[in-house]
Amino acid sequence: MTDSAPNTLGLTGGKFATCPDSPNCVSSTASDPRHAIVGFALDRSPGAAKEELKQAIAKLPRAKLISESDNYLRFEFRSFLFRFVDDVEFHLDETTQTIQIRSASRVGHSDFGVNRRRVEAIRALLPEAMRSKPSGAL
Numbered sequence: 001m002t003d004s005a006p007n008t009l010g011l012t013g014g015k016f017a018t019c020p021d022s023p024n025c026v027s028s029t030a031s032d033p034r035h036a037i038v039g040f041a042l043d044r045s046p047g048a049a050k051e052e053l054k055q056a057i058a059k060l061p062r063a064k065l066i067s068e069s070d071n072y073l074r075f076e077f078r079s080f081l082f083r084f085v086d087d088v089e090f091h092l093d094e095t096t097q098t099i100q101i102r103s104a105s106r107v108g109h110s111d112f113g114v115n116r117r118r119v120e121a122i123r124a125l126l127p128e129a130m131r132s133k134p135s136g137a138l
Contacts, residue, residue, distance in 0.1 A: 006106060009087055011072060016089060016102040025104035026116045037119055040099035043129045046071055046092040049099060053090055056125035060118070063088075077118065086115060088122075099130070 008017035019025035019035040028039035042049055050073060057063050057075055066087075067074040073090040084105065091100040103115040123131050 005066075005076075005087065009074060009089065010067075011091055014091070014093070016091065016100065019102070019104065024115060025102070026119060027102040027104075028098070028100045029102070037101060037103075037116060038132055039101055040090075040123065040126060041130050041132055042092055042094065042097045042099050046094065049092055049130065050090075052126055052130060053099070053122070056122050057088075059125055060121060079114075086118070088115075088118065 016027055016029055019027050019030050023034055026035055026037040028037055030036040053073060054065065062078040064076050065073065066076050071092040075088045077086045077088060086103060086105050088103040093100055101119055103119050105115065
């Protein structure tokens with residue numbers, strides 16, 4: 001088991017790393033259905049949207065804010081039993097008015113749907129207007 005963050009985290013050219021072939025990752029920028037998940041709407045200023053995200057995630061157990069910039073947030077979530085770390089990233093993309101999301105496990109092959117359920121739990125805690133990306137957004 002590793003506690004070190006993978007070097008693929010963050011944005012490269014304004015984009016997340018692609019999900020690995022394993023099913024333990026979801027991303028709003030993934031093109032394959034196994035990894036794809038709908039992003040959130042960026043319907044307010046990035047600063048206000050980041051605060052909404054941080055407030056929502058503060059309601060979830062074992063979450064820790066690791067990195068924050070003008071248009072990016074990264075959290076670590078630790079599993080209850082084995083303390084495995086999952087990395088959850090948000091890119092507040094003003095061009096597409098979408099909050100892009102990537103949630104991935106650091107170890108193992110399958111996550112039994114944990115990353116997808118976590119993103120949906122965060123979505124449910126956000127204001128209604130932020131819960132899905134605007135129609136026509138990329």
